[in-house]
Amino acid sequence: MRIIASLSLLLIVSACGNQSQTQAPGTDTPAADTVPVFILKQDTLKKNAAFTAELLPYENAELFAKVQGFVKEMRADMGDRVKKGQVLAVIEAPEVNSRLAESEAALQAARSKWASSKDNYERLYRASQANTPGIVAPVDLERSRNQMQADSATFVAAGRQAQSYKAVSGYLYIIAPFDGVVTTRKADPGALVGTNAMLLTVQNNHTLRLRVAVPEIYVAAASGLKNIEFSVDAYPTEHFNAALTRKSETIDPATRTELWEFKVDNSGHRLKAGVFCYVKIPLTRETPSFIVPFSSVATTQEKKFVIRVKGGKAEWVDIRQGMTVDAGVEIFGNIAAGDTLLRKATDERKPGSTGLWTLKK
Numbered sequence: 001m002r003i004i005a006s007l008s009l010l011l012i013v014s015a016c017g018n019q020s021q022t023q024a025p026g027t028d029t030p031a032a033d034t035v036p037v038f039i040l041k042q043d044t045l046k047k048n049a050a051f052t053a054e055l056l057p058y059e060n061a062e063l064f065a066k067v068q069g070f071v072k073e074m075r076a077d078m079g080d081r082v083k084k085g086q087v088l089a090v091i092e093a094p095e096v097n098s099r100l101a102e103s104e105a106a107l108q109a110a111r112s113k114w115a116s117s118k119d120n121y122e123r124l125y126r127a128s129q130a131n132t133p134g135i136v137a138p139v140d141l142e143r144s145r146n147q148m149q150a151d152s153a154t155f156v157a158a159g160r161q162a163q164s165y166k167a168v169s170g171y172l173y174i175i176a177p178f179d180g181v182v183t184t185r186k187a188d189p190g191a192l193v194g195t196n197a198m199l200l201t202v203q204n205n206h207t208l209r210l211r212v213a214v215p216e217i218y219v220a221a222a223s224g225l226k227n228i229e230f231s232v233d234a235y236p237t238e239h240f241n242a243a244l245t246r247k248s249e250t251i252d253p254a255t256r257t258e259l260w261e262f263k264v265d266n267s268g269h270r271l272k273a274g275v276f277c278y279v280k281i282p283l284t285r286e287t288p289s290f291i292v293p294f295s296s297v298a299t300t301q302e303k304k305f306v307i308r309v310k311g312g313k314a315e316w317v318d319i320r321q322g323m324t325v326d327a328g329v330e331i332f333g334n335i336a337a338g339d340t341l342l343r344k345a346t347d348e349r350k351p352g353s354t355g356l357w358t359l360k361k
Contacts, residue, residue, distance in 0.1 A: 035355040036343040037309055038296075040335060042288035045221070047325045048280045053212040053230065055264065057273040059178050059204035065193040066171035069093030074199075078185045082176040082202060089174040089187070089199050096169050103162040110158040114151035121148040180204040205273050208264040210242045212279055213257035217323060221283040228262060230279045232271065240264065240271065283323065290335060293328045297321065298345035306331065307342040307349060314342070314353045 072092040076082055121144040128136040184201035187193060210230065214222065229239045242262035251258055264271065296306055297319065305316045322330030335341075340357065342349070349355075 034358050035349075037340050037357045037359055038343055039359070040290055040292070040337055040339040040341055042337050043291050045283070045285040045289045045291060045323060045325060045330055047283050047323065049218055049222075049283050051212050051214070051279045051281065053210050053277050053279045055232075055271060055273055055275050055277055056209040056211060057180075057203035057205050058207040058209055058263075059180065061177050061202050062184075062198050063088065063174050063177075063200045063202065064195065065091055065174070065197050065199060066195060067091065067093050067096055067168060068192075068194045069096070069172065071187050071189050071191045071193060071199070074185065074187065074189055076176075076182045076185070076200065078182055080182045082180060082182060084176055084178050086176045087173050088176055088182070088202075091172045091174070091193065093172060096165075096172060099165050099168075103158070103165040107155075107158040107162045110151070110155040114148070114155040117144070117148040117151040121145050174199055176202055178202070178204050179206070203273055205266055205269065205271075208266045208271060208273060210262040210264050210277065210279070212260045212262070212281070213252075213255060214260050214281070216251050216256050216258065218281070218283055219251075219258050221285050221323065222281050223286075224284075225281060228279055228281060230277045232275055232277045234272075234275070235270070240277075285323075285330075289322065289330045290332070290337075291325060291328050291330055292341065293343060294324075295344045296341055297329060297331065298347055300347050305345070306333075306335070307345045308335070309340040309342070309357050312354060312357075314349050314351055314355070316351050 069091040070093075071089060073090040074088075075090070076086075076088040082088060121141075124136050124141050124144045128138075128141050180202045181204075182200055183203050185199070187197065187199045193199065225244055227241060227243050229241060231239055242264045244260065245263045246261050248259040292306065298305055298307070303318050304321060305318050308315045308317050317333055317335055319331040319333035319335070322332060324330070340359075
């Protein structure tokens, strides 16, 4: 039995030794590092960017009372369509009418006094020109002329004062500044109103303004845009047209966007001012771009980079990102068409490292 046990132990030790001898060579040879790469090519970037926008009335006016008084009449209500120059409300202010009457009476008195002094001067002047010397003393003629000039100045001042009171009396009538619709009414007959009291709001919604805040990264790519289509929630299956009319020509530092305004024909009054709408703007880069897969761009706390294979070794190249499309992201940097880039970049692959670069389309 002892002989059999000794033989068994010897076979186990021998097997272990053979196993270690067969595994040793495998541990010295690492597995091949296969790294997918691709050849960088130029392409024309095209995409449709979706934005939310807002429809605004082409004209909007909040009508305030310019003098203190009581509302005598409200001749328009919310939803009424009005014409330019139409009287929408009348304010009653007796003191304004009294001052107007006083100014008109003062104007009439000044006119009469000036006419009398003018007539007196002209008669004295004609007499002084007669052949009879000394009939009119020069001092009397001068005094008459000065009186006429003073009365003339008083007449002119009274006329201007009467015009100002007449203008103030015109403030008692609230007039529509343009054709439109009354969207707000905040006063009723008998209410006391002052210079800070808003009575009505009138909007011109026959034409609407569509305003879109376009991010600065897209501004140059859409520079040739003239017309767009948009949709609203009220008519989800329909598309409406708008024509570009103006741009703000500046980038808002708070939002980093440029405001674009489009003109919308709303003669059918189907669209409502104040609603949000959805716009798709076609973007096209004027010059060819480099578009790479998203995974080809590595990001660290310090920078963004791609990894280029040059001379068989990895090389980090700093880049800036541009627009994104379905195929990937637009990049800018010290790169050129024909460069070999890693399909999946990571900061774990250090510059100067090598690998089995495998080209994949």
